Amino acid sequence: xxxxxxxxxxxxxxxxxxxxxxxxxxxxxxxxxxxxxxxxxxxxxxxxxxxxxxxxxxxxxxxxxxxxxxxxxxxxxxxxxxxxxxxxxxxxxxxxxxxxxxxxxxxxxxxxxxxxxxxxxxxxxxxxxxxxxxxxxxxxxxxxxxxxxxxxxxxxxxxxxxxxxxxxxxxxxxxxxxxxxxxxxxxxxxxxxxxxxxxxxxxxxxxxxxxxxxxxxxxxxxxxxxxxxxxxxxxxxxxxxxxxxxxxxxxxxxxxxxxxxxxxxxxxxxxxxxxxxxxxxxxxxxxxxxxxxxxxxxxxxxxxxxxxxxxxxxxxxxxx
Amino acid sequence: xxxxxxxxxxxxxxxxxxxxxxxxxxxxxxxxxxxxxxxxxxxxxxxxxxxxxxxxxxxxxxxxxxxxxxxxxxxxxxxxxxxxxxxxxxxxxxxxxxxxxxxxxxxxxxxxxxxxxxxxxxxxxxxxxxxxxxxxxxxxxxxxxxxxxxxxxxxxxxxxxxxxxxxxxxxxxxxxxxxxxxxxxxxxxxxxxxxxxxxxxxxxxxxxxxxxxxxxxxxxxxxxxxxxxxxxxxxxxxxxxxxxxxxxxxxxxxxxxxxxxxxxxxxxxxxxxxxxxxxxxxxxxxxxxxxxxxxxxxxxxxxxxxxxxxxxxxxxxxxx
Numbered sequence: 001x002x003x004x005x006x007x008x009x010x011x012x013x014x015x016x017x018x019x020x021x022x023x024x025x026x027x028x029x030x031x032x033x034x035x036x037x038x039x040x041x042x043x044x045x046x047x048x049x050x051x052x053x054x055x056x057x058x059x060x061x062x063x064x065x066x067x068x069x070x071x072x073x074x075x076x077x078x079x080x081x082x083x084x085x086x087x088x089x090x091x092x093x094x095x096x097x098x099x100x101x102x103x104x105x106x107x108x109x110x111x112x113x114x115x116x117x118x119x120x121x122x123x124x125x126x127x128x129x130x131x132x133x134x135x136x137x138x139x140x141x142x143x144x145x146x147x148x149x150x151x152x153x154x155x156x157x158x159x160x161x162x163x164x165x166x167x168x169x170x171x172x173x174x175x176x177x178x179x180x181x182x183x184x185x186x187x188x189x190x191x192x193x194x195x196x197x198x199x200x201x202x203x204x205x206x207x208x209x210x211x212x213x214x215x216x217x218x219x220x221x222x223x224x225x226x227x228x229x230x231x232x233x234x235x236x237x238x239x240x241x242x243x244x245x246x247x248x249x250x251x252x253x254x255x256x257x258x259x260x261x262x263x264x265x266x267x268x269x270x271x272x273x274x275x276x277x278x279x280x281x282x283x284x285x286x287x288x289x290x291x292x293x294x295x296x297x298x299x300x301x302x303x304x305x306x307x308x309x310x311x312x313x314x315x316x317x318x319x320x
Numbered sequence: 321x322x323x324x325x326x327x328x329x330x331x332x333x334x335x336x337x338x339x340x341x342x343x344x345x346x347x348x349x350x351x352x353x354x355x356x357x358x359x360x361x362x363x364x365x366x367x368x369x370x371x372x373x374x375x376x377x378x379x380x381x382x383x384x385x386x387x388x389x390x391x392x393x394x395x396x397x398x399x400x401x402x403x404x405x406x407x408x409x410x411x412x413x414x415x416x417x418x419x420x421x422x423x424x425x426x427x428x429x430x431x432x433x434x435x436x437x438x439x440x441x442x443x444x445x446x447x448x449x450x451x452x453x454x455x456x457x458x459x460x461x462x463x464x465x466x467x468x469x470x471x472x473x474x475x476x477x478x479x480x481x482x483x484x485x486x487x488x489x490x491x492x493x494x495x496x497x498x499x500x501x502x503x504x505x506x507x508x509x510x511x512x513x514x515x516x517x518x519x520x521x522x523x524x525x526x527x528x529x530x531x532x533x534x535x536x537x538x539x540x541x542x543x544x545x546x547x548x549x550x551x552x553x554x555x556x557x558x559x560x561x562x563x564x565x566x567x568x569x570x571x572x573x574x575x576x577x578x579x580x581x582x583x584x585x586x587x588x589x590x591x592x593x594x595x596x597x598x599x600x601x602x603x604x605x606x607x608x609x610x611x612x613x614x615x616x617x618x619x620x621x622x623x624x625x626x627x628x629x630x631x632x633x634x635x636x637x638x639x640x
Contacts, residue, residue: 012410026372042405042406042409043618044406044410045410045411046380046406046407046410046411046628047403047406047407047410048368048369048370048626049368049369049370050369051366056486061365078398078399079399079400079401079425081369083369086362086364086366086367087366087367089362090332090364090366090367091365091366092367105399106399179635198494205455220511308366
């Protein structure tokens with residue numbers, strides 16, 4: 001079960017000068033208000049709209065691999081909200097949180113993809129930020145093997161409370177609680193909260209090397225690995241083309257990345273890595289296989305525009 | 321200046337069985353009501369949303385080639401309407417017909433792309449079908465070198481009246497009036513109207529071989545060419561991979577197609593051919609060059625998903 005900010009991605013291409021002119025931090029996710037979102041959108045090239053949202057992308061990846069996934073997020077009953085709900089349903093992911101007229105529009109993430117395939121995100125949260133404790137379906141959380149939540153939720157107090165609430169229910173039923181750090185700037189904004197959450201509630205932590213270093217405020221990757229090892233039962237840390245590192249109290253396991261002919265758009269790379277890892281874990285694979293399936297899923301999504309797989313990921317899995 | 325149905329495309333992939341199960345006519349455009357649109361959309365895979373609309377695609381192509389283009393169509397002030405307006409503005413095409421709350425949603429075209437790259441379209445016209453005489457900006461029509469209208473407009477009486485009105489203004493100012501036949505089923509539905517319009521108002525006719533045969537109810541392509549030759553000052557007829565034929569009272573000129581490595585999605589092929597041809601014509605090229613530029617533009621758009629160019633088409637033109 002995934003919980004996150006339900007967003008439709010608005011994807012456009014631009015060069016690095018565009019980022020400079022608009023004071024955008026390359027590779028980061030920045031929260032924007034309506035006015036700024038409108039302004040940025042107006043200055044961008046023609047765009048494509050596709051469903052996104054970090055944890056929603058991950059749940060779609062799990063389903064695409066052949067796993068069972070459910071998603072909780074919040075959209076308005078407007079056109080983008082309908083698109084969001086449709087796209088989850090189309091890949092077989094039940095969605096809790098659509099169909100109601102909230103007055104506030106569905107959230108969107110304006111993504112600028114630069115020629116180096118790096119994505120820079122500007123999120124107008126809209127109604128997605130209204131996610132709170134009441135939106136968490138306790139029964140679903142209790143029955144899901146893994147609860148998966150995105151760090152982006154930490155930008156709003158209500159969502160943070162929903163997060164803690166869901167984690168408690170999951171643990172009461174002996175489930176695994178996992179979190180993705182989402183973005184190093186998001187970690188910077190809420191470091192103490194993240195630290196106590198990881199220590200007290202998280203069994204499985206996802207993040208990239210930058211995010212992990214930001215969490216523990218250390219320069220060296222190995223120091224970050226040592227820190228997370230002492231605080232969390234398991235961490236799966238991505239390192240781009242260098243692959244991933246799976247950290248447990250017993251071992252630090254390096255898994256190479258799956259080579260990609262041409263990286264087109266890195267949007268969704270972390271989301272799909274998490275999807276593969278979670279699918280491996282919940283289907284009883286060993287950790288090396290989990291990391292490998294994560295890399296397979298990430299490799300697919302970065303080879304095209306858009307944050308969700310374009311092929312059935314299960315067809316990319318070799319027997320293992 | 322282009323006038324047409326302003327639509328946002330909703331593009332999803334499916335196999336031929338899907339077409340059979342849903343009684344869809346492959347390659348055709350079918351008008352659907354809200355209920356049917358919702359039903360079809362629900363049964364489709366995850367989709368991508370991109371601005372479309374036949375004549376709007378053509379105007380974007382003209383702008384992408386370096387020409388000047390204006391577009392008249394009708395959208396609601398909802399999210400898809402905003403997307404439509406944004407995407408025209410982003411490529412430098414002024415848009416008349418957005419920004420007002422009409423109560424009726426922006427039209428959309430649900431496009432099913434089969435593995436052979438053929439597209440099958442299901443259009444819910446929404447507010448786009450309210451286009452009428454009052455929406456035609458007489459001054460813009462009077463000052464545009466070419467008036468370009470899509471045959472799809474013929475499915476609604478008000479739009480037909482707008483078409484005739486615009487054609488009269490254009491001719492009064494010595495401008496060229498062009499029409500694309502759009503779809504052979506659309507031609508079948510309104511054959512007599514199309515015939516009298518072509519005879520009385522159209523200087524330059526666009527269409528593919530099927531559409532031209534449908535217009536004149538003949539089996540042989542050559543017979544259709546002979547018929548159009550006697551009724552219309554010029555026709556540019558596409559024949560897929562065989563290229564196009566430019567028909568004038570003086571000559572029938574064959575222009576080969578530009579080869580495409582892999583055809584991904586034929587959506588927009590005819591629209592972009594028209595864009596290239598119109599750009600050539602209005603920039604003073606000879607007819608062979610016009611046909612060639614049309615083929616260059618069509619080749620680009622069928623090599624990727626979506627009905628509009630993804631690169632600046634002007635960069636694909638060699639000096640001539």
